[in-house]
Amino acid sequence: MMQHVYRLASIVALALAFALAGGSAFAGDQQEAEAEVREIERLGISAHWRESNARIKELSSRLDAFSPEQRKRIEFVRLRNVALAGDERAALTGLAGLLKQDMPAALRIRIYTTAINVAANVEDWPLAFSWLNDGMSYLPQAPEGAARLLTVASYLHTLVGESEKARDLAERALHQVESGDDPRAVCLAVSQLALAEDHRYDFPEAERWRHRQIETCSKAGDLVFTALGKYGVGKAAAAQGRHDEALEWGGEALSELKAAGFAAGAFSARLVIAGSLIATDRDLDEAEALLNDTLRYYREQRSDSAIAETERLLAKLAERRGEPAAALSHLNSAISATEAADRIARERRLAYLQVEFDLRAKEQQIALLEAEKKVAALQVAVTKRRQWLLALGMFALLVTAILLLVLLRRSFRERRRYRWQSEHDSLTGLYNYQQVRKLGEAAFAQAREEGRPFTAVVADIDLFKQVNDRHGHAAGDEALRSLGAWIRETVGGRGVTGRSGGDEFTILLDADAEEAAALLQRLRDRIEPITVFGQTFRFNISSGICQVDGQVDTLEQLVHLADQALYRAKHEGRDRVVCASDTASGETQGAGLVVVGSGIQFGRHASERCLSEIREAQVVLCLTDPFALAMVRGLRPDAINLGVHYAPGKDRRETYREIDEAIMQQLRAGKQVCAVFYGHPGVFADVPHRVVRKAREAGIPARMEPGISAEACLYADLDIDPGHRGVQSMEATHFMVYDRVPDTAGLVLLWQVALSGDLSCSRLHAEREGLQALVDKLLRWYPPDHGVVLYEAAQLPIASPRIEHLRLSDLPDARYEEYTTLVIPPLGELRDDPVREAEASGRA
Incomplete structure (x- = not known):
């Protein structure tokens, strides 16, 4: 019996040993498989999509060795690569099938995040918002995925025009992941916040976030979003007129997006490069090649908004080259594409509102059921609950009042901030050009009314371009900031100070020219060397002064005279102050x-x-x-x-x-x-x-x-060469009053035909009697059905000239403007001079 027990124990021990050994081998295989899956996921975000695809193909023969969750993760990377390669419809179908399978909540939220982005890119807004709502329902099981869904929700709201809400969602996402250990989540949240600022057209703020995007996404190893950050910096720089920087950033972004295999992003970078080349009027052939390549791609993708942007750039390029017809053609194509894009935007907005409506309807239905339940409970003890409800209502009113006060306070702060930004220069903190003029007009009028002296000062930095060229734009910005601070410190509350644009500043003082000159001397003494990035440099300023006198009627005239004095200071050698009155006596003789x-x-x-x-x-x-x-x-x-x-x-x-x-x-x-x-x-x-x-x-x-002149435009618009038949050009009333005989074998032009017969010189409109008298005189030489033209030159580039063909007898009933011209084509063929013919016959 004991032997049997020992034998059984040894069998159990042996089996346990085999089980432990097999379990250890299985665990090792699983660790190896997990390492391979993670490497594929890493390559999916840090390298060209072809690299991760190649790894997936290598594993295709042994996918059975991976767990179901691991196989789903691999399939998710493959479908993301399909989208990056440009086949977003196929990727969307695959992602929809993948989401129907069982998987952990955290993985499902990751897949929802990518699937929603792809659905938005192919304009399937109902599906995108539906998936967003579905994804939200899994947050209780995987709260760590909240930041991802907040980021993609911000992206959707950006695309439907809800920029403020998009920015708020992105900030919430960033707040959740900033303190965590997921660098890619931080990268995605920062990227979306930069995109939201971009869509709010706050390009300085967008540029700041784009730089942070480059930093965070580089740390996360995300090749695509790092490159998109550089593209965003280039776009913001171009929007602010810094096209050299835009070209540099756009080139880097294009190279890296190509390396990542992200076609859509690469073509966006091409637009930044082409736009900056056109704006700086260089390498126009390269810009044209980029735009034509980009236009073909966007037409294949049927991306109307991108087509419209590309066509507008082609129109600018044609205008740069002096090709108005091509520019107009591209502009018309841009308008058509914009209309199509607007239709898609309306559909996008409608889908968003429909989803919002469905959500609110569900919330209202739930609220209604809860209210019915409460009513049923209240019917049992209505008397006891009455006082409680009254107290609750008072509390709700108090909370509402507090919330309203908080919102009003916040709104007041925001309005005050926006108003400050609209009135001040963002770099120097001084007033901007418009606000200087507004405040200056009031101060100028008050000074004239009270008989007080009033002086305008215009100053700028000498050789400012050299500061940027030698030390960089950061040095130029620091010079402007410092000069603005020194001006504010020197002037104090004695006048209105502002930046007029570029490196030019305007100061309006309730003082005479002598006091203004003394103030400028204090300002020049205050200027000291500046150090930026280890480089120390100094600069000087030139200034022009003009005090109000009896010949200055407006603030604009005063500032213009001060500006001319500044020009004289530049011409006389810079680093000086010139007063307009110093040369006033000489100007009266000039x-x-x-x-x-x-x-x-x-x-x-x-x-x-x-x-x-x-x-x-x-x-x-x-x-x-x-x-x-x-x-x-x-x-x-x-x-x-x-x-x-x-x-x-x-x-x-x-x-x-x-x-x-x-x-x-x-x-x-x-x-x-x-x-x-x-x-x-x-x-x-x-x-x-x-x-x-x-x-x-x-x-x-x-x-x-x-x-x-209008006559020059007439020859071009009507395709007439005056050298073929000759031209007889007269004012219409002059032709009627004097004994003038038209040369019917040549072209006849009658100007101001609407005023025909007006000897009072007071009429500005056409009268049928005068036009009929003109026709009656012309009928002496031309038949009634002789074809004539009413011509009006186009006054705007987007307008067309008026070229109206009609019969001579129909002129009295036509429409006229004061500047309408009557064009009378030749009648019959040219005849040879009979004297010349006779002489030629005699010689023969």
Whole structure:
């Protein structure tokens, strides 16, 4: 019996030994398998997707050795690679099938995160939001996945235009993972926060987060998101006008995104590079190649918003090259793509609102059931609960009031912050250009009303570009920050200080020029060397001063005179202060007049000479169309509009005399005057010729610069060569009043046809009687059905010229503007000169 017991014990021990040995071998196999799965997961985020795909293919023959969870993790990496390779539809189908299988909650949340991103990328918004809600239900089982779902929820809200909510979700995600040990979760949260700022168009803030994205994602070993961070920095730099930086960052991003095999990201980087090349007007051929390649890709992907952005860049490129037709074609394509993108955005928004509506409906249904339950309970002891409910209601009102106060306080703080940002320069903390002008206008008016001295100072850093070139843009920024602080410290509360743009600063003081000069000397004494990144440098400033006198009527004029004094300080050697009054006596003897033409489209037709004259003149007077006037005032806000002298029913001859006098008055005051007239100032324009003659008669130098006239546009738009048949060009009323015979064998142009027969010079509209009289005279030489053209040149680049073909007899019933031109094509063929023929026959 004892032997049997011992034998049984030895068998059990032997079996246990075999079991332990087999268990140890199995555990070793599982550890090896887990190491291989983790290596595949690491390669999936830190290397090109082909590397992890290659590992997966190597394991395909022995997948049975892996646990079901490990096989699902491998399949998840494979499907993510399919999406990265560009086949997002196939990836979405695979992810949907994978989510139907059993798996741990933590893995399921990871798969939901990627699946939601892919669904959003293919515009399947109902599925994306549905998966987001499904993923939320697994958080109680895997609370560590909350940050991932918050990050992807932020991404969805960014895409549907809920930028503020997207930013809030991303911040919550980052707050949850910052103190943890998952570097990739931090990388994803920071990346989404940067994207939310990008969509809020807060590019400085977006750029700050993009730098942090590069840092965190590099630590996490995520190749794709590190490269996307560099792309984001390049995009933000380009949006802020720093195109050299944008090119550098965009190039790095493109190289790394190609290395990661992320096609969509690589094409986005191409757009940043192409846009900066166009903005800096260099390597336009390379920009065109990049854009054409990108356009083909986005059309294959049917990404309308990206197509629209690419077409807009192609339009800018064509405009740079002077190809208006190509620019217009690309602009039209961009508009069409934008409309399609807007439709998709509306569908996206509708899906979001539908999901929101379903959630609220479910919440309301639950609330209704709970309310019915409470009502049933309350019916049992309504008297006892009444006082409790009253106290609860009072408490709720108190909580609501507290919440409202908190929200109001927060709203007040935000409004105050936004208002400060809208009024101040972000780099120096001084007022921005608009706020300086606003506060300066009020101070200027009050000083004039009270008879107090008022002085404008314009200052900038000498050779500021050299500071950036030698020491870097960070040094340039630090120089501007420091100078802003020294100006604020020196001026204190004695005036309005602001940054006008670039390295230029404006100071408006309730003081005379002498006090302003003393203040500037204190400021110059305050400037000290600056050290940035171990490099120490110093800079000087030049300043112009102008005090209000009897000839200055507006703040714009005062600042302009101070600006001219600054220019003189630059020309005299820099590092000095020049007062406008120092040379005022000499300027009164330096009066001069130049008359320039704005062309028909100022933005396209105004020559560099014209723009230079406008910038350099002391006084600019304009008689142009409203669009040209607005653009001139962009260069010279103090430009005077001569169009105010016109009035309905007023004799135009009186208007012309008033315009003459307005120009001569400035000349007699010793000013350098630039008079800007519509089109060509010497074509069908009495005032420019007359005022030039008057100025010369007064001994004042005067000249006229040509411009593009409506007649020049007419030849181009109607494809007419005046050299073929010759041209007879007359004012319509002049033709009617005088004995003029049209040359029917050549082209005849009649200008201001709407005012035909107006001898009062007071009419600004067409009258049928005058037009009929014009037609009656033309019928002496032309048949009634002779084809004519009514022509009006296009005043805007986006507009088309009016070219209306009709019969001569239909002219009285046509539509006219004051500037409509009648074009009468030749009648019949040219005939040989009979005298020349006779002479030729005699010689024969």
